[in-house]
Amino acid sequence: MNSGLGRFDHVTLAQRVLFGSGDAARHLSLALDGLGARRVMVLGGGHRNGAIAQVLADVPVAVRFADVAQHVPADLVSRAIREAVAGDVDSLVAVGGGSTTGLAKAIALETGLPIVAVPTTYAGSEATDVWGVTTDGHKATGVSSRVLPRAVIYDATLTLSLPVELSTRSGLNAVAHCVDSLWAPRADPINRALAFEALAALDSALRGIVVEPSGLGAREEALYGGYLAAVAFASAGSGLHHKICHTLGGMFDLPHAATHAVVLPYVVAFNEPAAPALVRRIGTVLGADSGQAALDALWSAVEAPASLRELGMPERGVPEAARRIFEAVPPGNPRAVSVTDLERLLAAAWAGEAR
Ligand code: NAD
Numbered sequence: 001m002n003s004g005l006g007r008f009d010h011v012t013l014a015q016r017v018l019f020g021s022g023d024a025a026r027h028l029s030l031a032l033d034g035l036g037a038r039r040v041m042v043l044g045g046g047h048r049n050g051a052i053a054q055v056l057a058d059v060p061v062a063v064r065f066a067d068v069a070q071h072v073p074a075d076l077v078s079r080a081i082r083e084a085v086a087g088d089v090d091s092l093v094a095v096g097g098g099s100t101t102g103l104a105k106a107i108a109l110e111t112g113l114p115i116v117a118v119p120t121t122y123a124g125s126e127a128t129d130v131w132g133v134t135t136d137g138h139k140a141t142g143v144s145s146r147v148l149p150r151a152v153i154y155d156a157t158l159t160l161s162l163p164v165e166l167s168t169r170s171g172l173n174a175v176a177h178c179v180d181s182l183w184a185p186r187a188d189p190i191n192r193a194l195a196f197e198a199l200a201a202l203d204s205a206l207r208g209i210v211v212e213p214s215g216l217g218a219r220e221e222a223l224y225g226g227y228l229a230a231v232a233f234a235s236a237g238s239g240l241h242h243k244i245c246h247t248l249g250g251m252f253d254l255p256h257a258a259t260h261a262v263v264l265p266y267v268v269a270f271n272e273p274a275a276p277a278l279v280r281r282i283g284t285v286l287g288a289d290s291g292q293a294a295l296d297a298l299w300s301a302v303e304a305p306a307s308l309r310e311l312g313m314p315e316r317g318v319p320e321a322a323r324r325i326f327e328a329v330p331p332g333n334p335r336a337v338s339v340t341d342l343e344r345l346l347a348a349a350w351a352g353e354a355r
Helices: 024-035 050-055 074-086 098-111 164-181 189-211 216-236 240-252 256-274 276-285 291-301 315-328 339-351
Strands: 016-019 040-044 061-065 091-096 115-119 130-135 138-143 151-154
Touching: 016 024, 016 216, 024 050, 024 091, 024 115, 024 151, 040 074, 040 098, 061 074, 074 098, 074 130, 091 098, 098 115, 098 130, 138 240, 151 216, 164 189, 164 216, 164 240, 164 256, 164 291, 189 216, 189 276, 189 291, 240 256, 240 315, 240 339, 256 276, 256 291, 256 339, 276 291, 315 339
Parallel strands: 016 151, 040 061, 040 091, 091 115, 115 151
Antiparallel strands: 130 138
């Protein structure tokens, strides 16, 4: 029997998306013309990739700011804002991965400057209104319409220089957006549809990149999947998985994408008894016998890291991490969560135990 779709209140964020391999320079001009941009601050863009250098050829650059650091340190943001003000800029162009987009978002949060994002990884930050800034080891995050890039330029040639491991890690971050969107606080049929389409694209893309890193088709698919995944995530909100990774990342300074890769299968195994149809559908969409089998196969194809231990988390950190995560458990997680559940989950993920 069909159980129906229930009731939902869905918000779609307004953003222009220009997609085309080899078209980034032309698309960037279109996007900047659309904003009436005359004095642009360019963030990032320093990778050794001729295609990236060319993208900026016709941009009216007033300030170039190449310094980018993981987790968006507050002092870097202050320095960038001072340069933006001194340069009297009217718009921001972020050329890089989630760290570069994150810096642009932090500047926009304070100044209201519009952002055009030119992503060079598959993490998807460009499609969300979520920002994060780190002060004295504490990463504050929030949601604001000011930080959502007005336009996103996707050009897979800009990602050809991204090494396979960084490609698959940022792609698994996108897979985590898909899976957490299935049961996050505002999960609904629309963001689930996006999430499943994204999952199929990412599975095929990441396997393709491993086999043929210079293949443009797989990298286009990864950008497409990463974008859809982030749209689903922005709409559905942060689920249990993201709360766990956020807490662990902040407490132990673990690498962002690798932490997602280790933790996700354990969260899926934990939630599965309370959400069997959703997890089964992961398997169906990816052509496997079960959701777990589908993720295991992808994880092994991309040689994902298997334990928090290998990422440098101390085992003694498990009880305190479980306690802090418990405080952040999102409402509506399909399965009730106790501190003991979290301790078990973290201990298993720390050791890389079978699920
Ligand atoms: P990243 O931006 O830190 O980049 C990872 C590495 O790849 C860097 O060394 C960078 O210089 C290099 N790189 C990037 N593009 C390259 C290219 N084309 N060629 C060669 N090297 C390249 O990593 P990421 O995975 O893109 O982003 C992770 C960050 O984004 C985290 O801080 C995470 O919190 C944030 N994030 C935020 C959201 C959000 O919605 N706010 C979503 C996803 C990720």
